[in-house]
Amino acid sequence: MLLIKRFGSTFQRINTICQAKQPGDSLGVRGWIKNIRRLKNNIFLDINDGSTTQKFQIVVPKNDATKALTAGSLIKATGKVQLAPHGHYELHADEVETLADGHLTEGFPFSPKQHHAPEYVRDYLHLRSRVDYIAAAMRLRHKAQKALHDFMDNNEFVQIHTPIITTNDCEGAGEVFTVRPDSESLLNQMSRPDVPKENSYFDSKVYLTVSGQLHLESMSYGLGNTYCFGPAFRAENTKSPLHLSEFYMFEAEMTYIEDLSSLCTFMEKMIKSISQQILETSSLDLEFCQKNALGDKQVLGWLDKSWITLNYKEALDIIVRNKDKFKTAITPDEGFSKEQELFLVEHCKAPVFVIDWPSAQKPFYMKQSRTDDSIVHALDLLMPSVGELCGGSLRECDESRLRNHPHLPNGLEWYLELRKYGGLPTAGFGMGFERYLQLLSGIKNIRDVIPFPRYPHSCKM
Amino acid sequence: MLLIKRFGSTFQRINTICQAKQPGDSLGVRGWIKNIRRLKNNIFLDINDGSTTQKFQIVVPKNDATKALTAGSLIKATGKVQLAPHGHYELHADEVETLADGHLTEGFPFSPKQHHAPEYVRDYLHLRSRVDYIAAAMRLRHKAQKALHDFMDNNEFVQIHTPIITTNDCEGAGEVFTVRPDSESLLNQMSRPDVPKENSYFDSKVYLTVSGQLHLESMSYGLGNTYCFGPAFRAENTKSPLHLSEFYMFEAEMTYIEDLSSLCTFMEKMIKSISQQILETSSLDLEFCQKNALGDKQVLGWLDKSWITLNYKEALDIIVRNKDKFKTAITPDEGFSKEQELFLVEHCKAPVFVIDWPSAQKPFYMKQSRTDDSIVHALDLLMPSVGELCGGSLRECDESRLRNHPHLPNGLEWYLELRKYGGLPTAGFGMGFERYLQLLSGIKNIRDVIPFPRYPHSCKM
Numbered sequence: 001m002l003l004i005k006r007f008g009s010t011f012q013r014i015n016t017i018c019q020a021k022q023p024g025d026s027l028g029v030r031g032w033i034k035n036i037r038r039l040k041n042n043i044f045l046d047i048n049d050g051s052t053t054q055k056f057q058i059v060v061p062k063n064d065a066t067k068a069l070t071a072g073s074l075i076k077a078t079g080k081v082q083l084a085p086h087g088h089y090e091l092h093a094d095e096v097e098t099l100a101d102g103h104l105t106e107g108f109p110f111s112p113k114q115h116h117a118p119e120y121v122r123d124y125l126h127l128r129s130r131v132d133y134i135a136a137a138m139r140l141r142h143k144a145q146k147a148l149h150d151f152m153d154n155n156e157f158v159q160i161h162t163p164i165i166t167t168n169d170c171e172g173a174g175e176v177f178t179v180r181p182d183s184e185s186l187l188n189q190m191s192r193p194d195v196p197k198e199n200s201y202f203d204s205k206v207y208l209t210v211s212g213q214l215h216l217e218s219m220s221y222g223l224g225n226t227y228c229f230g231p232a233f234r235a236e237n238t239k240s241p242l243h244l245s246e247f248y249m250f251e252a253e254m255t256y257i258e259d260l261s262s263l264c265t266f267m268e269k270m271i272k273s274i275s276q277q278i279l280e281t282s283s284l285d286l287e288f289c290q291k292n293a294l295g296d297k298q299v300l301g302w303l304d305k306s307w308i309t310l311n312y313k314e315a316l317d318i319i320v321r322n323k324d325k326f327k328t329a330i331t332p333d334e335g336f337s338k339e340q341e342l343f344l345v346e347h348c349k350a351p352v353f354v355i356d357w358p359s360a361q362k363p364f365y366m367k368q369s370r371t372d373d374s375i376v377h378a379l380d381l382l383m384p385s386v387g388e389l390c391g392g393s394l395r396e397c398d399e400s401r402l403r404n405h406p407h408l409p410n411g412l413e414w415y416l417e418l419r420k421y422g423g424l425p426t427a428g429f430g431m432g433f434e435r436y437l438q439l440l441s442g443i444k445n446i447r448d449v450i451p452f453p454r455y456p457h458s459c460k461m
Numbered sequence: 462m463l464l465i466k467r468f469g470s471t472f473q474r475i476n477t478i479c480q481a482k483q484p485g486d487s488l489g490v491r492g493w494i495k496n497i498r499r500l501k502n503n504i505f506l507d508i509n510d511g512s513t514t515q516k517f518q519i520v521v522p523k524n525d526a527t528k529a530l531t532a533g534s535l536i537k538a539t540g541k542v543q544l545a546p547h548g549h550y551e552l553h554a555d556e557v558e559t560l561a562d563g564h565l566t567e568g569f570p571f572s573p574k575q576h577h578a579p580e581y582v583r584d585y586l587h588l589r590s591r592v593d594y595i596a597a598a599m600r601l602r603h604k605a606q607k608a609l610h611d612f613m614d615n616n617e618f619v620q621i622h623t624p625i626i627t628t629n630d631c632e633g634a635g636e637v638f639t640v641r642p643d644s645e646s647l648l649n650q651m652s653r654p655d656v657p658k659e660n661s662y663f664d665s666k667v668y669l670t671v672s673g674q675l676h677l678e679s680m681s682y683g684l685g686n687t688y689c690f691g692p693a694f695r696a697e698n699t700k701s702p703l704h705l706s707e708f709y710m711f712e713a714e715m716t717y718i719e720d721l722s723s724l725c726t727f728m729e730k731m732i733k734s735i736s737q738q739i740l741e742t743s744s745l746d747l748e749f750c751q752k753n754a755l756g757d758k759q760v761l762g763w764l765d766k767s768w769i770t771l772n773y774k775e776a777l778d779i780i781v782r783n784k785d786k787f788k789t790a791i792t793p794d795e796g797f798s799k800e801q802e803l804f805l806v807e808h809c810k811a812p813v814f815v816i817d818w819p820s821a822q823k824p825f826y827m828k829q830s831r832t833d834d835s836i837v838h839a840l841d842l843l844m845p846s847v848g849e850l851c852g853g854s855l856r857e858c859d860e861s862r863l864r865n866h867p868h869l870p871n872g873l874e875w876y877l878e879l880r881k882y883g884g885l886p887t888a889g890f891g892m893g894f895e896r897y898l899q900l901l902s903g904i905k906n907i908r909d910v911i912p913f914p915r916y917p918h919s920c921k922m
Contacts (some may be wrong), residue, residue: 011717013617013685030717032883050684051617074883100858100883108882126875127882129683138684142619149610156474156512158603163913164625164669164692165707167920169643177626178643179669181696183636190698190917201696201706202920208625208640215922219912222590223511223599224474230691231625235642235662237651245662246626256472256491397561414587414922421569421588422493422535422561452624452676456651459628459663461676461875 010078015052021081021089028078029058029091030099032130034112036071038062043069047077050129053136053288057090066096071112074100118448125452125460133292136285137449141437143282147274148229148250157225157252162212164231167204167411177208177235208233212251213428214365214415217395220253220426221418227252229433237456241445242338242386246454248433253395257427260377261309263392264353267381267429268307271389275303275440289441299442302384305350315344315354322347335361335380341387352382364405365415367394379429386439392429399423471539476513482542482550489539490519490552491560493591495573497532499523504530508538511590514597514749518551527557532573535561579909586913586921594753597746598910602898604743606690608735609711613688618713621680623673623689628665628872638669638696669694673712674889675826675876678856681714681887682879688713690894698917702906703799703847707915709894714856718888721838722770724853725814728842728890729768732850736764736901750902760903763845766811776805776815783808796822796841802848813843825866826876828855840890847900853890860884 011028012021021027031049038044043066045058058077060066069075079093109124110116110131121128128134152159165179181187181201191200199205212228220226232249252270257263279286279300290299310318319330319340328337335357336344344352357378359368366376381390396402399419437449447453452461472489473482482488492510499505504527506519519538521527530536540554570585571577571592582589589595613620626640642648642662652661660666673689681687693710713731718724740747740761751760771779777793780801784791789798796818797805805813818839820829827837842851857863860880898910908914913922 072883074885100885106881126679126878127682129680131683135683138621138680139619141622142614145620146610146614149607153603153607158600159606160599160912161602161692161709163707163915163920163922165638165694165915165920166922168922176643177640179638179640181637182630182639182668183696186696186698192918201698201917202915203918204920206920207643215913218587218922219590219599221588222592222596231622233626235644235647237647237662246624248622417587420567422533424535424561451621451680454624454626454663456662457653457664459624459626459665459667461624461628461679 011076013051014047014049014054014056017081017089017091018052018054018056023081023083023089025081026078027081027091028076029056030076031074032112033069033071033073033075036069045069045075045077047075048130048132050135053132053284055088057084057088058093058096059090060093060096069096069098072108073098118445122447122453129451133289134448136288136292137437137441137443138451140278140282140285140289140441141449141451143285144274144278144433144437144440145229147277147281150277151270151274152227152252155225157227158219158223160212160216160219160223160226160228161230162209162215162228162251164209165202165206166209166215167202167206168209168214169205169207169409169411175235176210177233179206179208210234211249211430213253213430214412216251216253216428217426218414218418220255220428221422221424225252225254239456241447242435242438244434244446244450244453244455247446247450249430250433250436251428251430253426253428255424255426257394258425260353260355260379260394260427263394263427263429264307264309264355264379267353267390267392268351271431271436272303275300278440286441289443293442293444297442299385300440302351307351307353307381308348309353309355310344310348311356312354312358313356315352318344318347333358333360338387341380341382342384345382345384345387351384353379354382355379362393364402364407364409365393365395367396368401381429383439385442386435389435389439390429390431392427394425394427397423397425472537474512475508475510475515475517478542478550478552479513479515479517484542484544484550486542487539488542488552489537490517491537492535493573494530494532494534494536497530506530506536506538508536509591509593511596514593514745516549518545518549519554519557520551521554521557530557530559533569534559579906583908583914590912594750595909597749597753598898598902598904599912601739601743601746601750601902602910602912604746605735605739605894605898605901608738608742609690611738612731612735613713616686618686618688619680619684621673621677621684621687621689622691623670623676623712625670625692626663626667627670627676628663628667629670629675630666630668630870630872636696637671638694640667640669671695672710672891674714674891675873677712677714677889678887679875679879681716681889682883682885686713686715700917702908703896703899705895705907705911705914705916708907708911710891711894711897712889712891714887714889716885716887718855719886721814721816721840721855721888724855724888724890725768725770725816725840728814728851728853729812732892732897733764736761739901747902750904754903754905758903760846761901763812768812768814768842769809770814770816771805771809772817773815773819774817776813779805779808794819794821799848802841802843803845806843806845806848812845814840815843816840823854825863825868825870826854826856828857829862842890844900846903847896850896850900851890851892853888855886855888858884858886 031047034048035046076097077093084090229250359376362378369375377394383389492508495509496507537558538554545551690711820837823839827839830836838855844850
């Protein structure tokens with residue numbers, strides 16, 4: 001608030017004005033004209049300054065100075081706040097100054113009055129922050145990341161910036177990006193015997209991270225509970241509205257967790273708590289996004305329910321018993337399809353943790369059941385509309401079990417050493433941040449909840 | 462706090478115990494034994510759980526069950542809190558249980574009692590979170606990022622995740638990394654006519670970001686004030702203790718800023734405010750890092766001073782008048798050396814903003830003086846010990862000046878369009894987060910303020 005005073009002098013942003021102003025207050029506002037109506041004596045301007053989706057009206061007298069105003073002009077207006085007949089505050093401006101020329105005459109792609117299809121809006125990535133629902137989604141995203149950091153800090157987790165460039169190739173799955181310096185002369189200059197020239201910058205082939213988990217574990221062994229929240233990358237060729245080549249992952253690692261039910265309890269508590277904070281800080285933006293995407297359909301019913309836990313066998317039984325309802329095949333060796341995930345949620349009338357999975361379906365680092373090697377203490381969290389939101393597990397803390405795992409990747413001697421020098425009972429999970437935003441807002445395409453989406457054949461700007 | 466209760470039952474972390482416990486309270490503690498002293502009837506354990514650098518002592522009776530304890534064991538102890546003769550709290554344990562085998566016998570690189578050189582500690586990146594000063598630096602880093610997010614949110618900035626993968630090659634400076642999918646078959650599958658095969662994933666050559674500024678500007682044009690805080694990359698061959706190949710940049714863009722003095726005021730206020738918050742949340746870790754790096758030398762004197770502003774000419778005059786004091790050459794066309802930057806700070810006895818630079822030394826997007834084309838409204842912020850901490854400027858808002866700039870890079874038509882459709886007066890700056898941490902903590906090598914340092918010939922884990 002101090003800042004706004006200092007830098008804007010008498011200028012205020014519309015979200016603040018709408019909350020706090022009294023009739024009669026003197027005030028300045030700056031923003032884009034979204035809509036303009038010319039009546040006999042006055043001109044009525046709807047103005048947008050990027051702070052809210054709420055409409056704010058400015059009333060200016062019709063005269064030579066104001067007749068050039070058009071929708072799309074950037075203006076500065078000063079005057080007095082009045083209560084309008086419809087019950088909202090409006091500004092009766094003594095003075096209106098154009099800060100930049102109108103932009104509608106020369107090919108600006110968005111008409112302020114028109115609703116444009118998301119595909120069309122996405123074509124103008126550099127300009128789309130001026131579109132209502134994109135601005136609302138970006139403010140929502142900001143408040144969501146803030147809620148995550150607040151919650152984790154309150155619970156004494158330490159944030160770790162896990163590396164973006166890594167030698168870990170994600171179990172050789174092939175869906176990774178590689179990185180090298182652009183400059184050939186740098187590679188030549190840095191070359192060393194026994195290192196292929198293209199790897200000479202780091203002396204090793206390197207990749208963009210797909211997960212910070214293993215690195216996070218190495219930090220948790222010294223610091224206790226940790227988390228990371230940053231970009232992750234997947235080189236897949238997919239047009240799915242739930243996948244991006246560059247996306248944000250939230251991951252947490254917790255020490256001294258001995259059973260999945262403790263992990264489930266934490267996850268439910270965390271997701272409910274951050275969602276509650278977002279409802280408090282961003283109710284207008286959230287409603288706007290939901291209404292824009294879904295109309296009046298209610299999407300946050302899962303917040304008030306107790307979440308359900310099923311083991312994999314129970315979940316599979318439900319799917320098999322209802323096999324006639326699916327277009328997708330039932331594949332007990334490969335888990336559930338999105339359709340089946342959503343059915344489980346619908347069937348249970350609540351979000352579902354599916355726990356205790358077949359070992360063969362899950363990665364090497366998950367803890368084997370000590371009574372049945374074919375089971376790992378893994379979980380998937382299934383939610384309405386997005387399906388799988390989180391995956392997690394207890395981590396295998398026995399060095400020899402890890403060392404003998406048939407799918408232990410090369411180059412992870414360091415990971416085994418964490419256990420060799422005192423294996424802790426740890427557990428953790430990851431959550432796709434964009435999917436969480438889709439779950440909250442109802443926004444259908446993941447490309448509209450991230451500022452600069454990257455996907456096959458598209459890396460604009 | 463609820464969380465700790467829920468998951469640790471009676472277990473508490475040492476930082477909490479040291480602050481709040483009363484003699485007589487029952488309590489459990491888990492952690493690594495750092496040091497062990499055996500007296501006649503009792504064994505005294507110094508224990509470390511990653512939550513603090515404060516020592517915490519556990520007293521256990523000498524018996525068959527406890528005699529196997531060694532430094533490096535991971536234990537769980539329960540008992541009652543007592544006030545020790547030296548005035549600190551300690552735990553008189555009824556029960557001590559070993560959670561994992563001791564790790565000192567088979568080649569663990571760190572002796573709990575010994576001080577190891579930073580270069581040695583860095584060789585064991587995966588284990589170094591168990592080393593006191595590294596754990597303190599990571600907690601400090603966490604609280605510093607939290608302070609940044611808190612400050613920006615309080616001041617109504619919107620955080621934007623600017624893209625990591627970008628088509629912007631940083632003005633062709635050659636110090637960039639390129640990115641491509643690892644899989645040849647994916648590239649074949651995605652290939653299109655007229656696109657070189659190695660670029661077929663995105664239909665374009667792509668790079669790791671060096672700065673989020675230009676993308677941030679496109680968001681500020683719709684949303685108002687924005688910031689980003691994330692990884693940035695530089696493919697340089699340097700061994701400097703102030704440079705990394707992967708580092709974290711904080712960048713802010715502000716709308717309706719018409720002069721550099723407003724920007725300087727904001728920057729001084731922000732850096733002082735977040736530093737103050739870190740002093741409040743992390744005083745013990747900060748002191749520990751400073752003491753470890755510098756002994757008793759005071760490093761935060763700049764917090765209490767008013768910062769100085771010099772224009773480039775004035776700063777150059779000071780350097781020229783003192784030319785006998787420098788090992789480095791004076792190069793008026795290339796700015797100042799680190800030695801000269803530190804001299805300016807020393808000379809002014811305060812941090813220094815150097816403003817109004819020769820256009821030829823600065824990038825195309827900085828705003829030209831309207832009275833003298835050879836000057837741009839740019840600033841560098843110089844600080845003690847690290848030299849340049851921040852760079853910033855007013856942004857050129859005139860499309861035709863930008864379009865005619867001799868160093869306008871290719872591919873930035875979108876950046877020009879931001880202005881074409883209504884150029885705002887905007888300004889912004891960037892701050893290297895690791896350098897800020899070095900400034901605060903006195904830690905000499907940048908590789909020790911980031912969890913997983915990446916630098917030439919080194920990308921461990």
